[in-house]
Amino acid sequence: MLAESGMTEKPGIVVTGVSGRMGRMLVEQVQKSDRMTLVAALEREGHDWVGRDLGACLGVADMGVTVTSDALEAFSRAQAVIDFTAPAATVAFAELAAQARAVHVIGTTGLSDDDIVKIGAAARHAVIVRAGNMSLGVNLLTRLTRQVAAALDEDWDIEIVESHHNQKVDAPSGTALMLGEAAAEGRGVSLNDVSDRGRDGITGARKKGDIGFHAIRGGDVVGEHEVIFAAAGERIKLTHLASDRALFARGALRAALWGQDKAPGEYDMLDVLGLGD
Numbered sequence: 001m002l003a004e005s006g007m008t009e010k011p012g013i014v015v016t017g018v019s020g021r022m023g024r025m026l027v028e029q030v031q032k033s034d035r036m037t038l039v040a041a042l043e044r045e046g047h048d049w050v051g052r053d054l055g056a057c058l059g060v061a062d063m064g065v066t067v068t069s070d071a072l073e074a075f076s077r078a079q080a081v082i083d084f085t086a087p088a089a090t091v092a093f094a095e096l097a098a099q100a101r102a103v104h105v106i107g108t109t110g111l112s113d114d115d116i117v118k119i120g121a122a123a124r125h126a127v128i129v130r131a132g133n134m135s136l137g138v139n140l141l142t143r144l145t146r147q148v149a150a151a152l153d154e155d156w157d158i159e160i161v162e163s164h165h166n167q168k169v170d171a172p173s174g175t176a177l178m179l180g181e182a183a184a185e186g187r188g189v190s191l192n193d194v195s196d197r198g199r200d201g202i203t204g205a206r207k208k209g210d211i212g213f214h215a216i217r218g219g220d221v222v223g224e225h226e227v228i229f230a231a232a233g234e235r236i237k238l239t240h241l242a243s244d245r246a247l248f249a250r251g252a253l254r255a256a257l258w259g260q261d262k263a264p265g266e267y268d269m270l271d272v273l274g275l276g277d
């Protein structure tokens with residue numbers, strides 16, 4: 001793909017939402033990598049970083065990359081767009097990245113069913129890698145969750161508990177939903193039919209077969225997830241603890257490289273990591 005387009009060997013990367021928690025981490029990891037080059041940095045229109053050198057914005061030496069809000073122009077100069085922003089932005093970027101034939105790596109969570117359909121439409125024309133969690137550990141945990149859920153019957157209640165920092169805007173987390181999907185798949189049911197979110201009040205006894213979700217928000221927690229299988233007299237707990245956002249960023253960079261020679265379509269981190277069925 002790179003040779004055909006006459007581009008350099010190293011894929012050019014656009015990081016969207018560069019001033020965000022993940023945006024800053026992504027820039028740091030791209031700069032550290034000798035396998036890719038940062039060609040553009042995107043922020044939303046009106047943001048005070050737009051028009052300034054990214055290095056100056058970050059309080060380091062100039063990087064020769066001016067922060068822009070012109071997504072299509074930026075994407076047309078790149079081979080991959082790494083996007084951890086917000087649902088409305090990500091849906092718009094999916095269409096623009098497809099127009100530019102750039103690989104779109106989507107880490108954004110909180111997407112609606114309608115958003116996911118729109119992203120799927122864009123994936124007819126370009127490679128999209130989307131995952132609610134880009135870490136190896138969590139993706140492996142989805143496999144373990146599916147396996148345990150398949151081995152146990154409905155006498156085992158499944159509950160998913162997640163904890164995140166106090167600035168997170170969506171719940172349940174994208175990771176919790178991935179784990180819920182994996183548990184439902186193991187049980188051979190649809191998550192939509194059994195999902196029970198955030199109980200409150202006189203809820204009645206727990207319904208057999210439900211998968212419960214609970215979200216804790218506080219402080220600077222990077223991301224913690226626990227899948228609990230509870231039966232009479234015993235419990236199994238599968239846990240993942242993230243203590244550094246760099247692991248999400250490194251997964252996203254790996255996805256951007258992996259996608260370079262793939263056919264258009266929607267992929268996930270299981271594909272990238274070789275953990276698919």
Ligand SMILES: NC(=O)C1=CN([C@@H]2O[C@H](COP(=O)(O)OP(=O)(O)OC[C@H]3O[C@@H](n4cnc5c(N)ncnc54)[C@H](O)[C@@H]3O)[C@@H](O)[C@H]2O)C=CC1
Pocket residue numbers: 016017018019020021022023042043044045047084085086089106107108109110131132133134135174248
């Ligand atoms: N899949 C994964 O492994 C991970 C996913 N996430 C998800 O990534 C997303 C971002 O998380 P954070 O960085 O913590 O949020 P944040 O709020 O710190 O950063 C979001 C950034 O996106 C920018 N943005 C919003 N709309 C934009 C637009 N139209 N154009 C350009 N930039 C725009 C904002 O200005 C902000 O700088 C969330 O959905 C979060 O759940 C976070 C960590 C890991």
Ligand SMILES: O=C(O)C1=N[C@H](C(=O)O)C[C@H](O)C1
Pocket residue numbers: 109132133164168172173174175176222223224
């Ligand atoms: O918003 C975050 O911070 C995170 N979001 C992702 C999610 O929703 O699961 C991944 C990670 O847990 C951090």
